[in-house]
Each structure stands twice: as C-alpha cells, then as structure tokens.
Amino acid sequence: MANALINVPPRAKRGEIIEIKTMISHPMETGYRRTQTGAAVPRDIIRTFVATYNGAEIFRAELHPAIAANPFIAFSTVATESGTLTFQWTGDRGFSETASAPITVE
Amino acid sequence: MSRQTSRREFLRAVGGAAAGLGLASVIAVEPARATPASMQEAIRKVVGAAQVQTGRVKLDLPPLSENGNTVPMTVTAESPMTAADHVKALHVFNEKNPQPDVVSFRLGPRAGRASVSTRIRLADTQTVVAICEMSDGSFWQTSANVVVTLAACLEEA
Amino acid sequence: MRAFRAALCLAALAASASAGEIPLPERRSGYDLMSGETRAMQDDDTANPGMLWVLEGETLWNRKTGDAARACAECHGDARTSMKGVAARHPAFDPAKGRPVTLEQRVNACRVERQKAPALAYESRELLALTAYVARQSRGLPIDVAIDERTRPFVEAGRATFYRRQGQLNLACNQCHDDNWGRRLAGNVVPQGHPTGYPLYRLEWQSLGSLERRLRGCLTGIRAEPYDFGAADLVNLELFLMWRARGMTFEAPAVRP
Numbered sequence: 001m002a003n004a005l006i007n008v009p010p011r012a013k014r015g016e017i018i019e020i021k022t023m024i025s026h027p028m029e030t031g032y033r034r035t036q037t038g039a040a041v042p043r044d045i046i047r048t049f050v051a052t053y054n055g056a057e058i059f060r061a062e063l064h065p066a067i068a069a070n071p072f073i074a075f076s077t078v079a080t081e082s083g084t085l086t087f088q089w090t091g092d093r094g095f096s097e098t099a100s101a102p103i104t105v106e
Numbered sequence: 107m108s109r110q111t112s113r114r115e116f117l118r119a120v121g122g123a124a125a126g127l128g129l130a131s132v133i134a135v136e137p138a139r140a141t142p143a144s145m146q147e148a149i150r151k152v153v154g155a156a157q158v159q160t161g162r163v164k165l166d167l168p169p170l171s172e173n174g175n176t177v178p179m180t181v182t183a184e185s186p187m188t189a190a191d192h193v194k195a196l197h198v199f200n201e202k203n204p205q206p207d208v209v210s211f212r213l214g215p216r217a218g219r220a221s222v223s224t225r226i227r228l229a230d231t232q233t234v235v236a237i238c239e240m241s242d243g244s245f246w247q248t249s250a251n252v253v254v255t256l257a258a259c260l261e262e263a
Numbered sequence: 264m265r266a267f268r269a270a271l272c273l274a275a276l277a278a279s280a281s282a283g284e285i286p287l288p289e290r291r292s293g294y295d296l297m298s299g300e301t302r303a304m305q306d307d308d309t310a311n312p313g314m315l316w317v318l319e320g321e322t323l324w325n326r327k328t329g330d331a332a333r334a335c336a337e338c339h340g341d342a343r344t345s346m347k348g349v350a351a352r353h354p355a356f357d358p359a360k361g362r363p364v365t366l367e368q369r370v371n372a373c374r375v376e377r378q379k380a381p382a383l384a385y386e387s388r389e390l391l392a393l394t395a396y397v398a399r400q401s402r403g404l405p406i407d408v409a410i411d412e413r414t415r416p417f418v419e420a421g422r423a424t425f426y427r428r429q430g431q432l433n434l435a436c437n438q439c440h441d442d443n444w445g446r447r448l449a450g451n452v453v454p455q456g457h458p459t460g461y462p463l464y465r466l467e468w469q470s471l472g473s474l475e476r477r478l479r480g481c482l483t484g485i486r487a488e489p490y491d492f493g494a495a496d497l498v499n500l501e502l503f504l505m506w507r508a509r510g511m512t513f514e515a516p517a518v519r520p
Contacts, residue, residue, distance in 0.1 A: 255450025259484030
C-alpha cells in the first residue's frame with residue numbers, strides 16, 4: 001500500500017515557523033524476522049526522506065530499521081514564500097514515493 | 107532475558123502445533139544484539155575525534171513504553187537556528203536493538219526550530235542517546251531510558 | 264407489538280446477566296486505559312496510522328470495479344452521509360442470510376452481488392481500507408446494534424461463548440474482561456474488551472486489523488483453536504460484544520497497544 005498522509009498548513013505569514021507532519025504506509029521490514037520454517041524475511045525499509053520547498057531542500061532524514069512501520073516524521077520549516085512543498089521517500093527494492101502540498105505565504 | 111526467550115520459543119512451538127494453520131506466520135527470533143560498546147562505536151563514526159558535551163539537546167521518550175514496536179520520540183535542541191549558528195543534524199542511537207543506529211535528521215537554518223518527532227522501535231528496555239551536531243562543529247548529547255515489555259499474549263502474526 | 268416484544272427481549276437479556284457483568288456506567292473504552300502518548304496518536308487524524316487505510320478506502324469507494332464496472336459511490340453516494348451510523352450498527356441482521364452479518368461480510372456481499380467482483384479476503388489491504396473508511400463515518404456515534412426477536416438467538420449464542428471456558432488455559436473471556444479489567448497481564452493492562460474502535464491500528468501488529476483478527480489472537484492466547492474468519496461463532500460473539508458495549512462511543516479507527 002503506497003500512500004502518504006501529509007499535513008502542511010495551507011497558509012502562513014512570512015517568517016512564521018510552520019509544523020509539517022508526514023506519514024507513509026510502509027512495513028519497514030527489519031530483516032531480522034524469520035518465518036516458522038526459519039527462512040529470514042529480507043530487509044525492506046525506507047532509507048531516505050527528503051523535503052523540498054520550491055525545489056530547495058529544507059529537511060532530510062536517514063532511516064534505519066529502528067524506525068517504526070508506517071513512518072511518521074514531524075518537523076518544522078520557516079514559511080518564506082508561496083509555492084509547493086514536496087516530499088520524497090526512497091528505500092529498498094526501488095521504493096519511491098512522492099507527495100506535495102501547496103502553501104500560500106502572506 | 108534468555109529465560110524469557112526459551113519460554114517464548116516453547117509457547118510458540120506449542121501454539122504452532124495447536125493452531126496448525128498453513129499460513130506463513132512470521133516470528134521474531136532474538137538476533138545478535140547491539141551493545142553499549144557498538145553504540146559508542148556508531149557514535150564515534152559520526153562525531154569523529156570531537157569532544158561530545160552534555161546538554162543543549164533534549165530527548166522526549168516515554169519512560170515506560172506501551173509497546174516496543176512503536177515508541178513516540180521527539181528530539182529538540184536549543185539553537186537560534188540562524189545561518190551563523192544552527193543545528194546541522196540530530197542523530198539517535200540505541201544500545202540493545204540489533205543495530206545501534208536509529209535515525210539521522212539533517213536540519214539547517216531553514217528549519218526555524220530544531221525539533222523533530224517520529225516513532226521508533228525498541229527491542230528491549232534500554233538507553234537511547236541523541237547527538238546534536240552544531241554548525242560550529244560542536245557536538246552535544248543527551249540520553250533517556252525506556253522500559254520495554256513484551257506483549258502479554260503471543261499470537262500468530 | 265414489535266416494540267413491546269423487543270422491550271421484553273431486552274429485559275430478559277438484562278435479567279439473565281451474570282453477577283460479574285460490568286455495570287453500564289462503569290464501562291470504559293480501552294482508550295481510557297492507554298498511555299497519553301498512544302491516546303495522542305489516536306486523537307490526531309494527521310498522526311493516526313489508521314488514517315492511511317481510511318484514505319485508501321476513500322479511493323476504493325470511488326473506484327469502478329468488477330464486471331458491473333460500478334463504484335460504491337454510484338449506489339451509496341457520499342459515504343459521509345450514507346454510511347453514517349452503519350458501522351455502529353453492525354453486526355446487523357441480513358434477511359437474505361437469516362442471520363447477522365459483519366460489516367466485512369456486508370461489503371463483500373455488495374461486491375459479489377452488485378459489483379460482480381470477487382469477495383475480498385479477510386484482513387486484505389482493500390477490505391481493511393473499505394471497512395476503515397466506512398467505520399470512520401460512525402466516529403462519535405453511540406454503538407447501537409439491533410436486538411429483537413430475529414437477532415436474540417445469535418446474541419445469546421455470543422453471550423454463551425463469552426462466558427464459556429475455552430482452550431488449554433481453560434479461560435473464559437469474562438474472567439479477564441469482566442473480572443480483572445484494569446489489572447495487568449505481564450506488561451499490559453487488561454481492557455474491558457469493548458469493540459469501540461474497530462478496525463483499529465494495533466501497535467503490536469504494526470498494522471490496521473479487524474475485530475475478528477483481535478478475537479482470534481485472544482483465542483490463540485488462551486491456547487484455543489481460533490474460529491475461522493467469518494465463522495458463525497465469531498460473528499455471534501461480535502454481536503454480543505457490540506450489545507455489551509451499547510451506547511458507548513464509536514472511535515474508529517482507534518489506536519491500541
């Protein structure tokens with residue numbers, strides 16, 4: 001299931017610090033689990049999360065198997081100008097998911 | 107700890123025989139663990155030869171977690187977050203999961219505030235360490251202890 | 264006449280309640296027994312992992328499917344109005360089948376009969392998404408399953424299951440959930456066992472799951488053979504549990520440890 005839930009305030013004042021919340025469905029399979037027959041379940045995690053604001057990178061996270069399934073990441077950024085915030089998740093097995101949200105800055 | 111492991115494995119074997127469904131259930135087996143020493147090594151990889159001071163960074167974790175699979179965590183650091191003086195990165199480590207690294211957050215002056223929240227997995231009662239990397243090259247640390255218990259009932263996944 | 268009979272049935276049910284039953288005003292949702300952090304996760308729609316399934320359910324609701332190439336929305340319109348209260352009323356009596364059915368079974372009946380699509384497997388991503396989306400529309404409403412002369416035998420059967428000792432550990436549901444709720448079993452607090460928030464995101468599963476998954480998990484926990492998904496025994500028990508939780512506020516999609 002590859003969908004993302006993001007929360008960006010639609011409007012903000014210039015210079016205001018806004019909070020951004022993101023969540024994406026992903027099992028974050030650690031690679032340490034085994035089936036009942038003893039076979040290892042291979043690792044399958046999101047490794048990188050990047051947020052950009054009108055193309056400029058504002059936040060990055062490097063994830064390890066210790067991040068819980070369906071990773072939730074909340075962070076902040078300064079509202080500088082109107083435009084688009086884009087979020088990208090990449091990981092094992094070629095996983096790649098993008099989401100974006102507009103923001104109007106007065 | 108090993109007593110709990112063998113009880114768990116025994117009950118799993120009984121449960122597996124009793125339930126006998128043909129599903130490919132997944133069980134968690136205790137793998138080789140990180141140790142406080144390997145956590146220190148992972149921290150060394152990030153800070154290099156620099157001296158790590160205590161302070162300026164806070165780690166918000168529940169002292170008793172409801173479930174080790176999902177433990178809410180907030181890392182905060184005091185900083186004006188200006189171009190001249192800001193938090194470059196926040197790194198989190200643990201001492202008893204299979205791997206010592208948890209997550210690294212890359213920030214910068216555009217963050218406005220050095221505060222990031224996420225949810226982590228903790229395999230056992232342990233200490234979690236957060237390292238804050240400042241733009242002036244200094245490193246700051248804090249730690250928190252979290253009690254983690256196994257779920258009372260075992261069930262097929 | 265029907266109302267009178269229904270009232271008689273209710274009175275009979277209440278009278279036959281066993282001594283250990285939780286008095287109605289003392290009933291509490293598992294929400295009240297959770298930590299502040301887990302409660303905060305449930306309360307915030309932008310942080311509740313169950314909302315990932317609700318979002319997917321909304322997409323599926325509007326998607327044409329099956330040989331009839333029909334979307335749920337075509338017959339049911341906007342779920343926010345048409346599905347309001349539906350999950351809080353299920354399991355509900357299905358005259359065609361002559362017995363109560365769960366929300367999952369109702370969704371599948373629609374898929375097979377109206378959309379001419381294959382039934383969705385229990386605990387499949389799509390079935391969880393659709394039931395989560397429908398259940399979300401009942402959030403905040405009181406649980407209200409219909410107990411009348413049609414459903415009474417099934418509630419009674421469910422009640423019998425709740426009070427019957429089962430499994431290698433020879434435990435009945437009421438022994439933990441009526442008599443020992445609030446106490447700890449190993450590291451966990453024992454809840455009263457009201458299905459106020461299903462389907463819910465369980466931290467132990469790291470996924471959303473149905474009430475049937477949880478009940479089967481409990482049965483495995485007491486070392487009993489778990490009833491099959493959709494089995495009459497399980498549906499009757501769910502109906503009883505919803506009756507036991509009558510009037511309590513529906514919270515789906517909840518978060519639980």
